[in-house]
Amino acid sequence: MTVQNTEVEYPVHITIELVENLMNNNDVRKVCVFASSSNFLDAVYYNDARELGKLLGQNGYDIVYGGSNLGLMWACASQVKEFGGKVTGVMPEKLHSMGVFTKGCDEFIITAGMRERKAKIDEISDAVITLAGGFGTLEEISEMIVQKQLGYNKKPIIILNTHGFYDKLNAFFEEIIEEKFANKNMRSIYYIAQTPQDAIDYLKNYKPSELDVDKNAIYAR
Template identity: 45%
Template structure:
């Protein structure tokens, strides 16, 4: 079982989405808070990002938000977090979030969430991030992405071994179990990198 003190959660800031996604975000946050797992996220004050953070805090848990200065200047940051880390740009934000986390869980989201998820998958493929990555596939949201990743393997753009970089959960509880029980990435797998 992995020692998990903090989990980075990627997710949407959009508010015009199916309530089922908010339910999943709230449940995930509650589970993290109850298990004293620190949430690391992008510090947004809307959408699923805020919902996860608020649920963690409601359970007495801790949240570290990482956000670029320009977003703080726009007032897009959550003002009630345990810790707010301001960085210069989006690249530093992603690196800091990864550095602070023992695992990643991706809830549904738009381009920003997809970009974060695919970047951390790439980092893991290269041995730069060794911790568990879990795709929380609520309501089949990630089905097409998972099909695309599988097609990448079938067409030899990725090696078959790379399909073990991520794991798929369908409930927040399953996602938590996966971050605890997924073996850490073997850095020697880098020899299989097809990039």
């Protein structure tokens, strides 16, 4: 089910960055953002989420996210909207019935369950940025990395390392590679950004590479 929202209007900011990005030919327009829905985090995480949303909007990107009115999810999405981007929310029917959705989306899609939610987000997005989050966020970004590893997409996958939040996860990724549970080429599948601007720069300059997905490339050697 798709719900079009007409209740909320935001000003559109036309910037040099927006015009330049519209001329960019890497075909990235809709950016999926995975993030925490917690309202009890340190301020540094909300600051980065809002800054990322602002930069996405200013640079002509739209956002696809989980549709929540909570946490880093809405902190980012609300700024995308304020600075000229369109916002698509995707939420399972069970969560929607709990009232944790926002009316600030341009489009709102209700799915049967969590798997359908991820599939829809994947279907309609051109890139992925992951902010700090819990187990749900970790599950989402892991699936996107594996899909790219197996050649199902060539989307840019960015992990925003606010306040060093993902340092330990990145170290674990390195251990997986060093112990040969994954190929060393996995490092090229995702990008660890240290700031929101770093994430935007990578997004704007991203060029998909031809991933060799035969058995020798998928598995460690």
